[in-house]
Amino acid sequence: MTNTPAFRRLLLLVFGACSVFGSMSAAEETEQPNIVLIISDDQGWNDIGYHDPDIKSPTLDRLAAEGVRLDWQYVMPQCTPTRVCLMTGRYPSRFGNHCCRASNEHAFSFDTPTLASVLKAAGYRTALCGKWHLGSKPEWGPNHHGFDHSYGSLAGAIGMYDHRYRLSSPFVVTWHRNHEFIEEQGHATDLVTAEAVKLLEDARDQPLFLYVPFQSVHNPIVEEDKWIEQNSHIESPDRRLYAAAVTHMDDCVRQIVEASQNAPNGRESLVVFISDNGAVVNSSGNVYPPPDPKLSNFSSNKPLRSSKTHVYEGGIRVPALAWWPGRLEPSVCKAPLHAVDWFATLVEVGGAELPADIAFDGQNIWPQLTGEPADQRELYWVWGGNRDRVALRAGDWKVLRDGRKKQWELYNLKDDPYEKNNLASTNPERLEEMLDKVREQKLGDAS
Incomplete structure (x- = not known):
């Protein structure tokens, strides 16, 4: 995650190049x-x-x-x-x-x-x-x-x-x-x-x-x-x-x-x-x-x-x-x-x-x-006291269910940022791939 040694080495390189701080590991007071x-x-x-x-x-x-x-x-x-x-x-x-x-x-x-x-x-x-x-x-x-x-x-x-x-x-x-x-x-x-x-x-x-x-x-x-x-x-x-x-x-x-x-x-x-x-x-x-x-x-x-x-x-x-x-x-x-x-x-x-x-x-x-x-990264949303609404974005793709009784929807935000074209029925493989990511994120949720 963000606290790994490799990530910190990358930060030192990035911030050193940009001269943002004298030291990135811990800025001087x-x-x-x-x-x-x-x-x-x-x-x-x-x-x-x-x-x-x-x-x-x-x-x-x-x-x-x-x-x-x-x-x-x-x-x-x-x-x-x-x-x-x-x-x-x-x-x-x-x-x-x-x-x-x-x-x-x-x-x-x-x-x-x-x-x-x-x-x-x-x-x-x-x-x-x-x-x-x-x-x-x-x-x-x-x-x-x-x-x-x-x-x-x-x-x-x-x-x-x-x-x-x-x-x-x-x-x-x-x-x-x-x-x-x-x-x-x-x-x-x-x-x-x-x-x-x-x-x-x-x-x-x-x-x-x-x-x-x-x-x-x-x-x-x-x-x-x-x-x-x-x-x-x-x-x-x-x-x-x-x-x-x-x-x-x-x-x-x-x-x-x-x-x-x-x-x-x-x-x-x-x-x-x-x-x-x-x-x-x-x-x-x-x-x-x-x-x-x-x-x-x-x-x-x-x-x-x-x-x-x-x-x-x-x-x-x-x-x-x-x-x-x-x-x-x-x-x-x-x-x-x-x-x-x-x-x-x-x-x-x-x-x-x-x-x-x-x-x-x-x-x-x-x-x-x-x-x-x-x-590329994943972003995850859960809303509601019963977790009624769920969404996940991975790259340009976004999967969502905007209600517990609603169907899953699939969008490509690069091509369709206003979510007008639901691709769930025409791209079932991508839908299942995205749902696998949702299930993996849910493993980290509190019961």
């Missing part, structure tokens, strides 16, 4: 960059300016143009599963069915190495500002999983001014600072941003790992007129409201990026931005604290197929970028990447060591970010 990992919530493929010019996201568009735009960034089809991937470097199905869907349960055991705990062991101060959703009780919170500081919602989406979770849930009270419930005034996106900026401004000596999983742009969507007016060119009022949330979040990303460039510790900063899953497209409303309006066709995964919670491309392929001035050249990365890859990648960037006794599913993708060709 003075060379450890600040790492800012920003996650948007439910932002679809077509919900960013560089895919749809109607969307006003100037900061994210600029970062994508100046950094590496990740054109094949995969995640899981829903929030909790993607966060499991990011924090552990392993597929959520490895931990059990509760991790394969949005869940308030405790996701993984306290002794599970996380991105925060591994970077902390390498000298980083670690902080989370935003949405945790990997265990919605304070006793399961981020400070028990490697974070020195945490702020935001322990549970999932919240009322943007109300700051409470679903009103019918036992986890309705969720807004906290370091696991102590608090009451505050303000829009959640602004509050999270202010906390993140303050942490960057207070970064004096240690390198900082700052994880910013926004509650935005998940519904319920509540936005001020100043953001709506910037999107007055959009005819649909529901799409206009959503676009306002994107513009608002984009401005908050600007504030965080600017603060990262002026951090008192004088370190460079790597900024990574990813959406946690594809767009939900329609919302029934009246689920979260009001106002929680019904919205129709307000977000978009076009031209990708389907939406959030599904294993077609529209549910799992999202906008993403990596930005590090002077270290990452402007480019478009077309290698298939997965959320599980960021664990190994950021651990290496931070000069930390991967735990040697764990079979990680991700790999260090820094070579791909710097232009190295990608090897």
Whole structure:
């Protein structure tokens, strides 16, 4: 896996040639960059300016143009599963069915190495500002999983001014600072941003790992007129409201990026931005604290197929970028990447060591970010409390079953990126070959 001696020798060659760090096995403390990992919530493929010019996201568009735009960034089809991937470097199905869907349960055991705990062991101060959703009780919170500081919602989406979770849930009270419930005034996106900026401004000596999983742009969507007016060119009022949330979040990303460039510790900063899953497209409303309006066709995964919670491309392929001035050249990365890859990648960037006794599913993708060709690899998805939806990509081929009672489907993504031509009946040999790979991956899943 990614921690073998041969792999480390390859990294030394690659990084030495690129002069990224003085030493790749463990970067000197003075060379450890600040790492800012920003996650948007439910932002679809077509919900960013560089895919749809109607969307006003100037900061994210600029970062994508100046950094590496990740054109094949995969995640899981829903929030909790993607966060499991990011924090552990392993597929959520490895931990059990509760991790394969949005869940308030405790996701993984306290002794599970996380991105925060591994970077902390390498000298980083670690902080989370935003949405945790990997265990919605304070006793399961981020400070028990490697974070020195945490702020935001322990549970999932919240009322943007109300700051409470679903009103019918036992986890309705969720807004906290370091696991102590608090009451505050303000829009959640602004509050999270202010906390993140303050942490960057207070970064004096240690390198900082700052994880910013926004509650935005998940519904319920509540936005001020100043953001709506910037999107007055959009005819649909529901799409206009959503676009306002994107513009608002984009401005908050600007504030965080600017603060990262002026951090008192004088370190460079790597900024990574990813959406946690594809767009939900329609919302029934009246689920979260009001106002929680019904919205129709307000977000978009076009031209990708389907939406959030599904294993077609529209549910799992999202906008993403990596930005590090002077270290990452402007480019478009077309290698298939997965959320599980960021664990190994950021651990290496931070000069930390991967735990040697764990079979990680991700790999260090820094070579791909710097232009190295990608090897053929397998990517794997399981979604649902009953593992209803399953997919696997190997090379250009993808097999999926988008429901327990559905038939297996087969696509060649090189020829058919929008999954219009199901080849399962005309290519049974390839289908069976792909299903063998699915069965092999399932051997690693928790029962």
